[in-house]
Amino acid sequence: MLARSFANQGLGVELVTYAPSDPRLLVPGLDARVGIVNFGPGHRLTHIFQLGSYLEQRGPRVLLTAGPRANRLAACCRHRARRGTRIFLGVHNVLTPGLSELGTIRRWLRIRNIRRSYLQADGVVCVSAGVAQDLVRYAPIPAERLSVIHNPVLDEERPAAPGRGCPHPWLAPDQPPVILGAGRLTPQKDFPTLLRAFALLAPDTGHRLLIIGEGEERDALQRLTHELGLRERVAFPGFVDDPLSYMRGACLFVLSSAWEGFGNVLVEAMAVGTPVVSTDCPSGPSEILLDGALGPLVPPGDPKALADAMRAALARPTDADQLRRRARDFGAEVVARRYLDVLFPPAKPA
Numbered sequence: 001m002l003a004r005s006f007a008n009q010g011l012g013v014e015l016v017t018y019a020p021s022d023p024r025l026l027v028p029g030l031d032a033r034v035g036i037v038n039f040g041p042g043h044r045l046t047h048i049f050q051l052g053s054y055l056e057q058r059g060p061r062v063l064l065t066a067g068p069r070a071n072r073l074a075a076c077c078r079h080r081a082r083r084g085t086r087i088f089l090g091v092h093n094v095l096t097p098g099l100s101e102l103g104t105i106r107r108w109l110r111i112r113n114i115r116r117s118y119l120q121a122d123g124v125v126c127v128s129a130g131v132a133q134d135l136v137r138y139a140p141i142p143a144e145r146l147s148v149i150h151n152p153v154l155d156e157e158r159p160a161a162p163g164r165g166c167p168h169p170w171l172a173p174d175q176p177p178v179i180l181g182a183g184r185l186t187p188q189k190d191f192p193t194l195l196r197a198f199a200l201l202a203p204d205t206g207h208r209l210l211i212i213g214e215g216e217e218r219d220a221l222q223r224l225t226h227e228l229g230l231r232e233r234v235a236f237p238g239f240v241d242d243p244l245s246y247m248r249g250a251c252l253f254v255l256s257s258a259w260e261g262f263g264n265v266l267v268e269a270m271a272v273g274t275p276v277v278s279t280d281c282p283s284g285p286s287e288i289l290l291d292g293a294l295g296p297l298v299p300p301g302d303p304k305a306l307a308d309a310m311r312a313a314l315a316r317p318t319d320a321d322q323l324r325r326r327a328r329d330f331g332a333e334v335v336a337r338r339y340l341d342v343l344f345p346p347a348k349p350a
Contacts, residue, residue, distance in 0.1 A: 001152045004031035005336030016054060016063075018047055047073055052080035059085055062343045064125075066090040075117035086122040088343060092151075093261035094134040094282050097188070115139045123342060127151050127262040130283015147342045150287070152335035153267040154327060168210060168237055171249035176206040179310065180250035180274075182243055182265050185215030185236075187258065190279075192224055194256035196303035199228040201310055207233075212246055214239045248272040252313055258300050260284045270294070271327035273320030277309045294318055294326055 006013045014035040017023045023038055024030050039050045051073050055063065059082035065074045071089040078087060095114065099107050118124055118139040125147045126132035132148050135141065166172050179198065183189040191211055198209045211221070211234070218236060225234045240246060243265070247253055253269035255278040262284035269276050270288075278285040280297035289295045295318055296309035328334070 001155045001332035002336055002339070003034045005152070005332045006340075007031055007033040008333070009336065009340065014058070014060070016051070018042065044069075044073070048076045052077040055081040055085060061085065063087045064090060064339075064343065066092060071121075072113065072117050075120050078120050086343070087120075088123040088125055089118060089121045091124060091126045091131055091135055091261075094131055094259055095138060096134055096282075097259050099138075111138050121145070123147060125149050125339070125342065128284040128287055130287070131261055134282065149335060149338045149342065150330055151262045151264055151267075152332040153264050153330040154271055155332050167240065167242060167245040167249065168235075170208050170210060170235065171246065176208055177251040178249065179207050179209050179252045179254060180246055180269075181209070181211040181213075181254050181256060182246070183213045183255075183257070185211075185213055185217040185221060187217065188260075189213075189215075190256045190258045190301065191217070191221055193279075193301055193303050193306060194254055195221065195224055195228060195230065195234065197254075197256070197306035197310060198234065199230060200303060200307035202230065202233060204311070205314070207251070207314075209234045210237060210246065210250070211235075212237050212240050212243060244268060244272055247274050250274055252277065252310060252317075254306070254310060255279060255285060256300075256306060257281050257285075263288055266295075267327050267330045270323040273324055275313050275317040275320075275323070277306070277313050279306070288326075288330075290326070294323060 003013050003015060013033065014037055015023060016037045018039045018041060019026055020041045023036050037054060039047055055077055061084065063074055063085060065071050074087050074089060081087060099110060102110060115138065118141055123145045124141050126135060127150060129148050132146055169175070170178050181191060181194050185191065201207065222236065225231060247269045253274050253276045255263060255266055255276070257279055259281050260283060263278065266276050266278060266285060266288050276289070276295040278289060278295060278297055279300040280286055281300045286292070286297055289297060296313055298305040298309045
């Protein structure tokens with residue numbers, strides 16, 4: 001989305017990757033105007049050499065990276081960039097949860113590398129204020145080089161299509177209402193808290209729960225579902241290629257994450273007018289939901305608080321038009337303009 005929006009502004013755009021196969025197969029709908037430079041899989045030192053050569057030969061006005069590996073590669077190649085090339089590093093998640101899992105020496109080394117990488121950049125773009133606040137705990141980036149730009153979630157050129165019929169039998173019109181969760185089945189998303197919250201809610205309602213996504217915790221989540229006596233009321237459809245159709249059919253969307261970088265799925269649910277409930281996790285949901293004005297926020301890891309919030313949202317759902325208006329703030333063209341203001345600031349008067 002962002003690459004196409006840049007191209008719409010008349011910019012030449014190249015996507016530099018180290019993907020194992022053709023990036024156009026991995027990124028459906030990638031605009032034909034976007035050039036592809038794929039280094040392919042390989043060792044970090046090989047990618048440093050390849051990216052350095054690219055910067056020397058192509059001399060882009062701006063290199064915008066995304067993710068820890070790409071950020072480290074760019075920092076290592078900084079000295080090979082042509083004069084005039086500006087390097088901006090993108091930070092899409094909080095660092096603290098990952099760092100807290102490391103031993104003392106590995107943590108110290110990781111923080112040292114973070115400081116070196118991010119302090120060398122011309123600018124750093126974080127996807128939420130919470131991510132920025134977390135980052136500066138480890139790398140004291142000057143305020144003038146640190147920006148917060150939320151993720152582009154909605155594609156104005158490809159608005160949400162009408163539902164493709166019923167994507168799951170439970171979403172048929174004659175079925176009980178469905179609550180939806182979505183995301184990778186990993187500890188970060190904390191679906192056990194959602195399941196326990198639903199178990200507290202279920203005796204009072206006829207609702208069902210769908211959790212779409214795939215991941216290493218599937219078996220554990222299914223066991224917990226059985227232990228909670230929810231086998232007939234919870235289903236895990238796995239990965240789906242049209243999550244918006246599930247969101248459109250649900251009566252409530254719930255994000256139960258322990259942490260986030262931003263929380264794209266909240267915006268997607270809001271875009272189709274579905275009420276939302278979220279944990280007030282670091283970081284992103286409170287910014288999306290305007291500190292709870294557009295949906296309840298509860299502490300992470302608290303099933304009772306989450307169940308209470310779900311019950312309240314079902315009883316008094318937020319106005320769908322209000323949710324859709326807020327979702328439009330995260331349109332690709334809107335976000336692209338914010339990026340361009342940071343990447344290509346107007347020249348200062350002499």
